[in-house]
Structures are given as C-alpha cells and as structure tokens.
Amino acid sequence: MKELPLTVKRSLELLGLLLIGTVMVIGSDIIMPVIMAFFISIMLLPIYRWLRKVNLPEAVAIILPILIVFIFVGLIVWFFSAQVGSLVKDFPQIKANVSKHLQALSNWVSKVSHYSTKEQLDFINKKSNDLLAMAGGMASGAAVTLSSVFVFVGLLPIYIYLILFYKDILLRFAFMWFKTDDHPKVKDAIYETETIIKSYLVGLLIQVTYMTVLLGGILLLLGIKHALLIGVIFAILNLIPYVGALLGNIIGVMLTLTASTTLGPVITVLAVIAGVQFLDNNILMPRIVGSKVKINALMSILGVIVGGSIAGVSGMFLSMPIIAVLKVIFDRTEMFKQWGVLFGDERPTKSPMKFPSFRKKGTVETTAGVDKG
Incomplete structure (x- = not known):
C-alpha cells in the first residue's frame, strides 16, 4: 500500500485533534465520568486482584474497593462540612471584621485617589442591581451544575464496576487495533500506563493528607483561626497544577482576613503556605510520585x-x-x-x-x- 504524503498525514492529525476536541466539548458530561471511572478503576486494580486471590467472588471483589473509595470521599466531605460549620458559627465576628477591613480599604482609596467615601458608596449602590441580576443567573446555572454533579457521582460507581468486570474485553479491544508484531509494545504501554496512573493518583491522595495535616497543624499551633479549613481547601486546590496553588493562597488570605483585624496573621499564613509548598514540591511529592514521565x-x-x-x-x-x-x-x-x-x-x-x-x-x-x- 502506497504511503500517504507527509502533508496529508499532518493534515489528518490536525483534523483528528479538531474532531476529538469537538467531541470532548459536546460530550463532556458523558466522557468525563467515564475517564474518571477509568482512572479510579486502575487505582483499585491491586485491591481487586488481592481479593480475587483470596477466592472472593468477582462481584464482591469489585464492590468492596468501590465502597472503600466512597467511604473515604464521605469522610473528606464530612470533615470539610464540619470546618465550614465552625466558620458559619463565627459569622457575626466575621461580619464585624469585614466591615473594618472595608472601611480601611475605603480610607486608603480616598487617600490615593480623588474618590471620597460617599462617591465609593454611590458607585457600589449603582452596581448592586447589576450584581443581583448576575447572581440570579448564576443561581440558575448553579442548580444545573449541582444536578450534573449528582449525575456524575451517581454514574461513577456503575462505570467503575463495569470497567473492572469487562476489563478483559477492553484489553482485547485495545490489542485488536494493532498488528500482531506490535503487541509487545502495546502490552508494555498498558503496563506503564497502569503504573503511572496508580502512582499519580495514590500520590495525590497521600499529598492531600499530608498537606492538610502539615499546613492545618502548623497554622493551628500558631493560633490561626480556621486553620484546618485553610489546610484542607489548599490541599484540595493544590491538586490542580499551577492554578490551584494560587487560588489556595487567595482563599487562605481571605479566610484569615475575615477572622483577624490585623495583617500579622495573613503574613503568617502566606509564609507557612510557602514553606509547606517548598517542602512538597522539592522533597515529598517527587519521592512519592516518582519521575516516570x-x-x-x-x-x-x-x-x-x-x-x-x-x-x-x-x-x-x-x-x-x-x-x-x-x-x-x-x-x-x-x-x-x-x-x-x-x-x-x-x-x-x-x-x-x-x-x-x-x-x-x-x-x-x-x-x-x-x-x-
């Protein structure tokens, strides 16, 4: 068979990328739960294999690891909810602190610009209607998002079960895409993919745990209010590469400002986050996840x-x-x-x-x- 010209190959590659991107955008609500279930299934494979070795029925060997995952997620949600509950209890004090910070910000704006406090209040009142209208639109969108989250979570255990149950069919399907001579490479790629995903996801779970304990524990010892909440929020957001750490810093500063009338605790929080991040990026995480890819x-x-x-x-x-x-x-x-x-x-x-x-x-x-x- 005559080989295609290089320009045709590259054109087909770009067309394929465009089609894949279009399918991902249109079908993200269907595709993302499947991808998430695929990764979780690979992470649960060692537990499944061990349960099968001790002669448990296949259905039980699949269901037990899924239950472990959902119990773990439930504990995280419970812990997070308890910390948010303590934040809500301090709402009157938070409201008073926010008012002080806003007054200080207003005085600073008056000094560095020609806008007086009255003009700032007029501007805020003028924009309040726009904000309320935007909030209404966001609330309706949030309802749709919340329903999609419940669908996402509801489908995950079903997908995980079916992927583990039909894994041999999926593997055969993968091998049948390639020539017999290429099967050793395919097998090697499958083993390495499994290793990478397991080490990455297990590493992230370990990272969330020690980041919460380290950051929350140090801030708690230093007397920072809502220390554990700052720790768990930063640990979860830190899972998002590059962007998450920035968001975690911003939320940590905001939570500290609401609980304090001075800037000292804010500087303390930023310094502790920087120290824990340096330890995580340079010492702990490279040893846990490794450097396969x-x-x-x-x-x-x-x-x-x-x-x-x-x-x-x-x-x-x-x-x-x-x-x-x-x-x-x-x-x-x-x-x-x-x-x-x-x-x-x-x-x-x-x-x-x-x-x-x-x-x-x-x-x-x-x-x-x-x-x-």
Whole structure:
C-alpha cells in the first residue's frame, strides 16, 4: 500500500485533534465520568486482584474497593462540612471584621485617589442591581451544575464496576487495533500506563493528607483561626497544577482576613503556605510520585486551561494524568512520536536549528537525564 504524503498525514492529525476536541466539548458530561471511572478503576486494580486471590467472588471483589473509595470521599466531605460549620458559627465576628477591613480599604482609596467615601458608596449602590441580576443567573446555572454533579457521582460507581468486570474485553479491544508484531509494545504501554496512573493518583491522595495535616497543624499551633479549613481547601486546590496553588493562597488570605483585624496573621499564613509548598514540591511529592514521565510546564498549564474550558473542575483535575497517558502512547508510536517530544521535558543539549541530528525522531542527548517513559 502506497504511503500517504507527509502533508496529508499532518493534515489528518490536525483534523483528528479538531474532531476529538469537538467531541470532548459536546460530550463532556458523558466522557468525563467515564475517564474518571477509568482512572479510579486502575487505582483499585491491586485491591481487586488481592481479593480475587483470596477466592472472593468477582462481584464482591469489585464492590468492596468501590465502597472503600466512597467511604473515604464521605469522610473528606464530612470533615470539610464540619470546618465550614465552625466558620458559619463565627459569622457575626466575621461580619464585624469585614466591615473594618472595608472601611480601611475605603480610607486608603480616598487617600490615593480623588474618590471620597460617599462617591465609593454611590458607585457600589449603582452596581448592586447589576450584581443581583448576575447572581440570579448564576443561581440558575448553579442548580444545573449541582444536578450534573449528582449525575456524575451517581454514574461513577456503575462505570467503575463495569470497567473492572469487562476489563478483559477492553484489553482485547485495545490489542485488536494493532498488528500482531506490535503487541509487545502495546502490552508494555498498558503496563506503564497502569503504573503511572496508580502512582499519580495514590500520590495525590497521600499529598492531600499530608498537606492538610502539615499546613492545618502548623497554622493551628500558631493560633490561626480556621486553620484546618485553610489546610484542607489548599490541599484540595493544590491538586490542580499551577492554578490551584494560587487560588489556595487567595482563599487562605481571605479566610484569615475575615477572622483577624490585623495583617500579622495573613503574613503568617502566606509564609507557612510557602514553606509547606517548598517542602512538597522539592522533597515529598517527587519521592512519592516518582519521575516516570515528565511533562513540561507549558503543556501542563495549557492542559489545565483546556481541561477546565472543556469540562470545568473535573477537566482540570484529570488533565495531568490524561497528558501523561497520551505521552506514553505517543512515545511508542512512530507516527505520533513528535507529540510525545512536545509534551515531554527532555530538552536537547544543542539547538535543532544548528544540529540536524536533533531534528530526527530518534533518541537525542538531553540537558537533564530524565527517564524516557
């Protein structure tokens, strides 16, 4: 069979990307629960295999790990709700502190600009109707979002059960896509994908735990109010690469300001967050997750943004494991190897503009000795 011209191949690749993106946007409510269930199923595989080794029925060996996951999630929700409840109890004091901060902000604005306090109040009153109208629209949208969340959570255990039950059919389907000569590569890619997803997701669970304990515990010892709530919010948001840490800092500062009339606790919170983040990024997380596949920062940020625009918060959380799986596949496929290079963090020691050997698809010398998946 005659090989297609290179321009046709590249055109087909771009057309395929466009079609995949369109399908993801249109069917995100259907596709994202399936992807989430797929990742959770892989994480539960060791438990399932162990239960099967001790001769438990297959249905029981699948249901028990699913119950463990939902009990764990339920405990997190209970803990978070208890912390929010303590925040609600302090609402009168929070209201008084917010009024003081707003008055101080108003005085500062009056000093640095020509707007008086009266003009600022007139501006706020003028915009209040617009804000109320916007809030009404957001409330109706939130109702739709809440219903979709319940559908998402309701479908997850069903999908997880079916993926584990029919895993051999899915594996056979994957092998039948490729020639028999390529099956060893496919098998290798499947094993590595399983390892990467398990290490990544289990690492994230461990990260949420120790970030909550470290950050919340240190802030609690330092006398910061709502310390545990700040810790759990930051730990969960930190799962979103790059963007989550920034949001966590902002929410931590806002919670501290509502509970304090001075800036001292705010500086303390920011310093503790910075210290815990440094410990997490440079010592703890690399040892827990490891460095099987490295994704460069540009693709990580783009993945988070694209995932968020396609599927909201769930898309942002799932962007990194999806990119990691794609890189494993691309690195083992001659046709798509350039996409694996684009996602990776392996920088050539010399410029491809000056050295033709660095323009080829083969392995090249890199500036950092990273594993090539």
